[in-house]
Amino acid sequence: xxxxxxxxxxxxxxxxxxxxxxxxxxxxxxxxxxxxxxxxxxxxxxxxxxxxxxxxxxxxxxxxxxxxxxxxxxxxxxxxxxxxxxxxxxxxxxxxxxxxxxxxxxxxxxxxxxxxxxxxxxxxxxxxxxxxxxxxxxxxxxxxxxxxxxxxxxxxxxxxxxxxxxxxxxxxxxxxxxxxxxxxxxxxxxxxxxxxxxxxxxxxxxxxxxxxxxxxxxxxxxxxxxxxxxxxxxxxxxxxxxxxxxxxxxxxxxxxxxxxxxxxxxxxxxxxxxxxxxxxxxxxxxxxxxxxxxxxxxxxxxxxxxxxxxxxxxxxxxxxxxxxxxxxxxxxxxxxxxxxxxxxxxxxxxxxxxxxxxxxxxxxxxxxxxxxxxxxxxxxxxxxxxxxxxxxxxxxxxxxxxxxxxxxxxxxxxxxxxxxxxxxxxxxxxxxxxxxxxxxxxxxxxxxxxxxxxxxxxxxxxxxxxxxxxxxxxxxxxxxxxxxxxxxxxxxxxxxxxxxxxxxxxxxxxxxxxxxxxxxxxxxxxxxxxxxxxxxxxxxxxxxxxxxxxxxxxxxxxxxxxxxxxxxxxxxxxxxxxxxxxxxxxxxxxxxxxxxxxxxxxxxxxxxxxxxxxxxxxxxxxxxxxxxxxxxxxxxxxxxxxxxxxxxxxxxxxxxxxxxxxxxxxxxxxxxxxxxxxx
Numbered sequence: 001x002x003x004x005x006x007x008x009x010x011x012x013x014x015x016x017x018x019x020x021x022x023x024x025x026x027x028x029x030x031x032x033x034x035x036x037x038x039x040x041x042x043x044x045x046x047x048x049x050x051x052x053x054x055x056x057x058x059x060x061x062x063x064x065x066x067x068x069x070x071x072x073x074x075x076x077x078x079x080x081x082x083x084x085x086x087x088x089x090x091x092x093x094x095x096x097x098x099x100x101x102x103x104x105x106x107x108x109x110x111x112x113x114x115x116x117x118x119x120x121x122x123x124x125x126x127x128x129x130x131x132x133x134x135x136x137x138x139x140x141x142x143x144x145x146x147x148x149x150x151x152x153x154x155x156x157x158x159x160x161x162x163x164x165x166x167x168x169x170x171x172x173x174x175x176x177x178x179x180x181x182x183x184x185x186x187x188x189x190x191x192x193x194x195x196x197x198x199x200x201x202x203x204x205x206x207x208x209x210x211x212x213x214x215x216x217x218x219x220x221x222x223x224x225x226x227x228x229x230x231x232x233x234x235x236x237x238x239x240x241x242x243x244x245x246x247x248x249x250x251x252x253x254x255x256x257x258x259x260x261x262x263x264x265x266x267x268x269x270x271x272x273x274x275x276x277x278x279x280x281x282x283x284x285x286x287x288x289x290x291x292x293x294x295x296x297x298x299x300x301x302x303x304x305x306x307x308x309x310x311x312x313x314x315x316x317x318x319x320x321x322x323x324x325x326x327x328x329x330x331x332x333x334x335x336x337x338x339x340x341x342x343x344x345x346x347x348x349x350x351x352x353x354x355x356x357x358x359x360x361x362x363x364x365x366x367x368x369x370x371x372x373x374x375x376x377x378x379x380x381x382x383x384x385x386x387x388x389x390x391x392x393x394x395x396x397x398x399x400x401x402x403x404x405x406x407x408x409x410x411x412x413x414x415x416x417x418x419x420x421x422x423x424x425x426x427x428x429x430x431x432x433x434x435x436x437x438x439x440x441x442x443x444x445x446x447x448x449x450x451x452x453x454x455x456x457x458x459x460x461x462x463x464x465x466x467x468x469x470x471x472x473x474x475x476x477x478x479x480x481x482x483x484x485x486x487x488x489x490x491x492x493x494x495x496x497x498x499x500x501x502x503x504x505x506x507x508x509x510x511x512x513x514x515x516x517x518x519x520x521x522x523x524x525x526x527x528x529x530x531x532x533x534x535x536x537x538x539x540x541x542x543x544x545x546x547x548x549x550x551x552x553x554x555x556x557x558x559x560x561x562x563x564x565x566x567x568x569x570x571x572x573x574x575x576x577x578x579x580x581x582x583x584x585x586x587x588x589x590x591x592x593x594x595x596x597x598x599x600x601x602x603x604x605x606x607x608x609x610x611x612x613x614x615x616x617x618x619x620x621x622x623x624x625x626x627x628x629x630x631x632x633x634x635x636x637x638x639x640x641x642x643x644x645x646x647x648x649x650x651x652x653x654x655x656x657x658x659x660x661x662x663x664x665x666x667x668x669x670x671x672x673x674x675x676x677x678x679x
Contacts, residue, residue, distance in 0.1 A: 111150075111187050112148055112190050114149075115131065115134065115138060115146060115147045116135075125152065125262055126152060127149040127152070128211065128263070129210075130364055132207075133345065133365045134364070136344070140344055143358075144363075145271070146198065146268065147268040148191070148266075149207065149265065149267070150191065150267075152208075152264040158178045158239045159178075159242055159259045160259050162177055162242065162243045163243075171243045171244065171245055171248050174243035174258075175240040175241075178236055178239050179236050181236065183232050191231060195231065195267055196228075199269045201226070201269070202226045202228065202231070202268065202269065202270055203223070203224050203268045204223045204226050204235060204237075204238060204265060204266075205238070205268070206238040206241060206264075210256070211366065212366060212367065213635065214367070214368065214369040214632060214634060214635035215635045215636065216632075217606070217628035217631035218300065218301070218609070218627075218632070219250055219606065220247065221238055221244070224297070225270055226270075235265050242258055242263050244607075245589055246606060246607045250610060271353060273294060273295055274293070274326075275294075276294065276299070276351075276352060277289060277290045277296055278296070278299070278352070279334050279349070280348060281342055281348040285313025285339075287310075287334070287335035287338050287339070288308065288309075288310060289308075289309040289311060289334050290307070290625075291306055291307045291326070291331075292306045292307070295353070296351060296352075296353060299624065299627070301606065302605045302606070302620070302622075302623040302627035302629050303605075303622070304624065305623055305624025305643055307320050307322055308320070311331050311332060317332060333360045334354075337350060337352065337360060337362055341365045346367070347365040347366050347367055349366055349631075350362060351363040369635040384479075384481065384563055385563065386481035386484060387559045389484060389488070392563070393672055395412070395556070395560070396557045396670075397657065398411070398416065398421065400553070400557060400580050400595065400597065401581070401595070401655075402525050403476075403553040404525040404526035405527060406525050406526070406529060407525035408473075409529055410505070411498075413446070413450045414449035414452070415498060416472070416490050417453035418492045418495050418498065422499065424594075425594075427502045428503060428506075429506035429510045430500075430503040431507050438507060439505075442505050442508075443529075449497055449498055450465045450469075453491060453492040467486055468486060468490060475487070476556060479555060505524055505525075506522070508532065508536065512535055517535055521594065554578065558577055560670075561579055561668050562668050566669055567668050568669065569644070569667075570620075570641040571642050571643040571644075572641065573618075573625035573633070573634075573642045573662060573665075574618070574625075574633045574637075574639055574662045575662050576638075576639035577617070577639055577659070577662070577663075578639045578659075578662075579598065579616060579657070580597040580617070581593075582598045582656040582658040582669070583599065585611055588605055588607030592610075593614070597615070598615065599614075601618070602620070603620060603621070603622045603623045604624075604629040604640075604642055605629060609632045612636050613636065615638050617638060617641075617660035618633050618638050618662075619644050619660060620641070620642040620644065621646075622645075623642050624642055625642055641660055641662055641665050641666070641667050649669045655671070655672040656669060656670070656672070657669070
């Protein structure tokens with residue numbers, strides 16, 4: 001696979017016809033002012049709308065509303081349907097609408113905040129976390145640029161307009177509605193007066209209080225190199241980014257209404273950086289500085305890995321040969337600023353840039369999700385040679401496909417004896433007029449198959465079946481190697497009835513999806529027998545219980561893949577271990593799979609963030625650990641390895657299992673069908 005910035009996407013709308021996706025998937029959160037021409041609304045019937053959206057596109061039909069995913073993020077997931085408010089009258093035409101911001105009656109205030117002129121440091125809820133922190137930094141004498149802020153209250157009208165449009169026209173329609181809105185002339189007059197001292201080339205940056213949480217890293221759009229005459233378009237572009245697919249899905253996962261995001265806009269002078277990057281405190285007075293040439297956009301957007309520089313407590317600088325022409329004093333100054341920021345605000349991550357005419361500048365400061373330790377800790381389970389056997393691979397494959405209370409009870413006890421049993425997606429659901437009868441039939445089939453798998457000699461089959469079921473539980477919960485010997489004795493030569501059982505249960509899952517209880521058909525495997533019976537009997541009184549904090553089979557799958565697969569190296573990005581079926585997302589808007597698994601992406605772009613809520617771990621072929629997307633992974637405790645180009649090993653024609661050690665930067669891949677016995 002070969003990827004370049006701006007090349008990511010499908011050709012000709014995904015069917016092999018060669019059409020570009022446009023610039024929206026390019027640099028993600030930081031875009032050049034040249035992209036502003038794509039945002040101006042003035043579309044003829046034959047003009048491509050925002051992001052290439054056309055009438056009838058799925059992305060126009062409204063944001064996807066899902067139940068909470070099955071990740072292990074320790075976050076509140078409140079009901080998601082309360083995010084869009086329908087006004088009494090709707091206007092679906094593309095036309096300019098005036099956006100008036102609600103203002104307190106009788107109150108006369110300036111509508112633009114100049115950071116240095118504020119009587120007191122503005123609150124993050126008013127000007128956003130980014131602007132509030134930079135205002136504080138300037139008051140302490142830290143080298144942050146002067147700035148002008150359009151407070152979050154000025155965006156309320158635009159966000160309400162977008163929310164109304166999203167109901168019927170989807171996220172693309174919401175962005176179009178905001179881009180077509182006319183800004184208040186009085187606001188623009190005040191803004192142009194306030195920004196005149198900032199120069200002829202500006203940076204227009206989104207600023208939200210939500211950005212204090214690393215889960216929102218890289219969510220909103222900012223623009224560089226903006227001319228004063230284009231300020232209005234850039235401001236609307238920042239507001240419109242609140243309705244990008246990425247942001248709407250983050251809102252869904254975190255229980256936030258898009259119209260209530262409180263999005264301010266920070267405007268600062270543009271600077272031409274020779275080097276830039278991020279810096280994080282790593283303990284013992286050490287600072288890890290990640291460096292890239294020029295603007296930090298490619299580094300933060302996930303396109304380039306950057307160079308790692310270590311500045312120790314005594315000022316010693318360890319830099320790679322590629323940065324030999326950069327004065328070490330620059331890195332010392334970056335480290336000094338990082339420590340000053342931490343002393344003042346307890347933030348441990350900064351973004352910075354160095355320009356010859358300006359020196360080192362502080363661009364942003366915020367709390368960071370934990371970085372991998374400098375010295376590797378032994379968090380990886382010890383190698384288990386006993387797991388390097390075909391039956392372990394067979395169970396690992398089945399567990400990633402059917403694992404869960406129902407699958408553990410009705411599928412695994414007999415499927416472990418089948419040499420090659422199909423994945424759920426390969427079995428067509430069977431619709432039934434009587435769900436209770438279908439479930440009873442499935443349970444009867446499971447009992448017969450379990451007995452057949454373990455009753456080889458015509459006697460003691462019930463006892464062997466009981467021991468096999470116990471061995472599965474012991475293997476899942478305690479990783480007991482002896483259980484593998486018990487399970488290796490199973491044999492089921494004919495799987496026809498097993499396929500019938502899976503078809504029946506998937507049919508029940510399909511019915512519960514239609515009833516609104518399941519998000520996807522294969523959620524059925526993660527419900528219990530009792531809960532499924534209750535749901536079938538009284539679906540209108542049942543709440544879905546399929547969300548699980550963690551897949552119980554994951555440690556076993558990790559050990560099995562580690563014992564049988566091929567090892568590849570990458571850069572540690574987010575600590576911890578994870579395992580599961582690998583799934584490749586070629587684009588940020590790729591659909592997430594039914595089951596939690598290991599997410600594989602070409603680059604760690606911010607737009608992939610919503611997929612992390614369903615990820616056991618993350619592998620990125622390119623990019624580096626300083627990308628905004630990796631901050632999101634750390635905040636959700638998703639282990640991650642970046643810069644892992646396993647080449648042809650990422651062949652998804654068959655079941656591919658992955659084990660990820662984000663602390664060591666190690667990835668193990670196993671094509672499960674290759675390790676299974678022939679019969």
